[in-house]
Amino acid sequence: MKLLRWGPPGAEKPGLMDDAGQVRDLSDFVTDIDGHALSLEGLAKLSAMDMHTLPILHGQHRIGPCIARPLNFICIGLNYADHAAETGAAIPKEPIVFLKSLGAFTGPYDEVKIPRGSKKTDWEVELGVVIGTKASYVPEHEAMNHVAGYCIVNDISEREFQAERGGTWDKGKGCDTFGPVGPWMVTKDEIPDPQNLDMWLEVDGQRMQTGNTRTMIFNVSQLVSYVSHFITLHPGDIISTGTPPGVGMGMKPEPVFLKPGQTMRLGIQGLGEQKQTTVPA
Incomplete structure (x- = not known):
């Protein structure tokens, strides 16, 4: 479904x-x-x-986030070997876990606000894992029993806020509208192998990211189990599992970042597409 x-x-x-x-x-x-x-x-x-x-919807209707606002919007950093390489980062020995502000939670076609003072707003197409059953201290071999399905997440990030302004990553990751989710959640029975999904992102029609979930360092089962040992996962929670190469900060010879008036389009095999226009906050 x-x-x-x-x-x-x-x-x-x-x-x-x-x-x-x-x-x-x-x-x-x-x-x-x-x-x-x-x-x-x-x-x-x-x-x-x-x-x-069921009744068919006629006319134009906004499509919102595919699930109700979660209790926990969890993200995993540097979880693709090829993305870690482009940023010059070492391969993590354990998953890098951070929380995205629920103020970032927004629809797949809603406008994305470039924060005031932003110089380095970036894009990240990611596979989102939606929890269906409460998970706490779950062993890896049971982790998939707690997954309801999958969706697309755009883990938008302000790199200066994230890495150059002190403290943790949170203030570069949790700005308003920095977490488009959807357009729909596909139940896991329709995605037999979440570790072999093509994914891509374009900015103004130019392909920036091309990847596949097979290059994840930590797979879906490992992530659900790992996170559940630190944060109890509740039905409706999201784990956004990291991004493949092609982010703006990794562009050569110079990084490329978003500005108001641009359009992002992104998709994951079997999970549909998102499209957002950037506007000033």
């Missing part, structure tokens, strides 16, 4: 994308694409429905 949320910010309703690419309204069956809907019981109930009996 491809689960999504549609409607204005703060008033989104649940929906799904059918086999013909039509958005259908799920409001009569679930209140939101939240922890309840993403549980084993919730997903079983939804998969048992005949989607063709």
Whole structure:
């Protein structure tokens, strides 16, 4: 299933994308694409429905983040060997974990705000893992039992704020609109191998990132297990699993960064596409 949320910010309703690419309204069956809907019981109930009996949405509707605002929006840094190489960083011995502000959580087609004073706003296409079942101290061999599905995340980052302004990465990662999520969450039964998904990102039509999840240093099972030993994962939480090479800070001979008035388009095999325009904050 491809689960999504549609409607204005703060008033989104649940929906799904059918086999013909039509958005259908799920409001009569679930209140939101939240922890309840993403549980084993919730997903079983939804998969048992005949989607063709659901009302089709006609006209233009905003597509919001594909899940309700999570309790934890977790990101993994430097998790692709080829990305670590382009930044000159050593291969991490353990996953680098940080939290993205929930103020960053936004829709896949919403505008991205370039922060005031920003000089180095950058892009990062990433595979998002959506948790379906509470996970705490989960062994690696059981980790996938806690995954509901997958989505696209654009882990937008202000590199000067992140690396040159002291402290942790958080203030370069958590700016408003710095975490577009969606357009939909694809349930894990439709993605048999999350470690072999092509991914890409363009800026103003120019290909910047081309990669595949096979070059992850720590795979999905390892990440879910690892994070659960430090942070209890709740249904609806997201783990954004890192980015392949081609980010702006790694461009040669000079880094390239975003400015207002540009367009990012990005996608992951089987998970759809996002598109954002940058505007001044």
